[in-house]
Amino acid sequence: MRIPRGELRRSRVVDDAAAVLRAVLDEELTGYVVFEPQDALLLGETTRGVVTFEDGIPVLAYDTEREVGGRDGLEGFAVTGPTRAAVHAVDAAALADAHEVEAFRIPPGEPARVLAGDERLAEQTVDAAPAARREEGRDQSAVEAFLDDTDAIEEIRSEAREEARARASEWGLDDVLADDAGDSAAIEPGTDSR
C-alpha cells in the first residue's frame, strides 16, 4: 500500500477521532490522516492507521502495523481514548492510483462509525458524499465479525478485569472487590464487604 507523502497540516492528540473527521469534512481535505491511539502506546504497543480522503470524504483505510486494509484495517486502530491525528494534504491526482485499490476502500460513513461511534457524523458524511459513493451503505458485517471473534473479545474482557483490579488498588477500593471477580489466579482476591 503506497500513499504519496503529503504536506503536514497539523498533528495533535485529540480525545475523540470524531473531532478530526468532522474538521476534515468541513475543510474538504484531500489527503490523509494518520491515527495513532495513545492508549496502545502506553501499553508499549504501536497501533497506527491511515484514512485517506477526497474532498473531505473518507475513501480508504489501512492499518499500517498489521498491513490490513478496508473495514478490517479500520478496526485495527479503532481504539477508544485519546489518539494522535496527523492531517496531511495531498494532490488529488497523486492519490488516484492508491484509491483504485478496491480491497482497501471503505463506505464514506465507516470511519466516523468505527473510529468514533458517531452515527450522526457518519450520516452527515454520507450526505456530503458524491451520489455514487452514498450507495456504499452501512452493513453490519464489521460488528458481526467483531462479535464472532471470541478470542479478541476475551482479550478485551481480561484486560478490563486486570485494569479494574489495578485501579481498585490504586483508588483504595480493594475492599469492595468481589471475591470471584476475574479468573486470574495471580490476582489476590479481595473481600466483598459492600
Place this chain on the structure above:
Amino acid sequence: MVEAFAVASGKGGTGKTTSTLALGMALAEDYDVTVIDADTGMANLLFHAGLDDADVTLHDLLVDERDAAVSDAVYERFGMSVVPCGTSLAAFEAADPGRLRDVVAELAADTDVLLLDSPAALGSKSAVLPVVLADRIVVVLQPTVPSLSDGLKVQEYAHSYGTDTAGVVFNRVQPDENVDRIAEQAGRYFGGQTLASVPESDAVRAARREGKPLLAHAPDDPAADAFREAAARLDVRDGDGRDVAERFKSAVVPERI
C-alpha cells in the same frame, strides 16, 4: 427499597441520560422511582428533566460546609423523584464524592428503584463509584464496534465489584439495521438479557430541547415504546430495604476521590 441500577455505557453519545429517564418514567408506573445524576463531572440530567434552574443539587449534598438536607435536592418530576447534579465546576471540585454513598443510602431508604445515571468513563474513582454502589448495571449500547467494546469494559469493571448485569439496551438503532443477530451474538458476552432495541428518533432531540424526558415529550414515539418494553423486561428484584441501606453505609469509600 428494592434495587439500585447503574445505567452505564462506558462511551458517550449512546443516549445514557435519555435512557435513564425513559426507564425511570416507565418503571414509575409500578414503582417509586428515584433517579440520581451520578455523573458529577458532567451534569446533564437536569437539562433533560427541565431542572436547569434547580436551586439545590447533588453537588450541594457533597460539599461539607453546605448545610443542605438530602430532601432539598429531590425534585418530583414526571412521576419520579429526580436528584440533579449542578453544572458548576467549582462545586464539582469542592464536592467530596465519598459522601455520595451516604446520600444514596438515605435516598435508598424511601424508594423502590434507584437509577444512577453513570459517567461515560472509567478513569476515576468518582466515575466508577456508581457501578460499585449499584446492585446491577443496565448497559446502554449502540450496535457499533467501539460502543460494544466499551460496554464490555464497563461490564468487567462492574463484575469486579460484584455488580451483575441486569440487561442491555441497544439504543439509537438505524432503520436499516437488524439488531437481532447482533443482540444474539452480544448475548454470549453480556449478562442479563437484551431489554430492547430502541430506534434512532428525532423525538429524542426535540425532548431534550424542551427539557422533558422522551416519555413525557413523545409518549407514542416508537423509541418511547421500546423503552417501556425494556422497563417491562427488567426483573426488578425484591430486597430488604434495610440491608441495602446498610450495604451502602458500609461500602468502603475513600475520603477523597
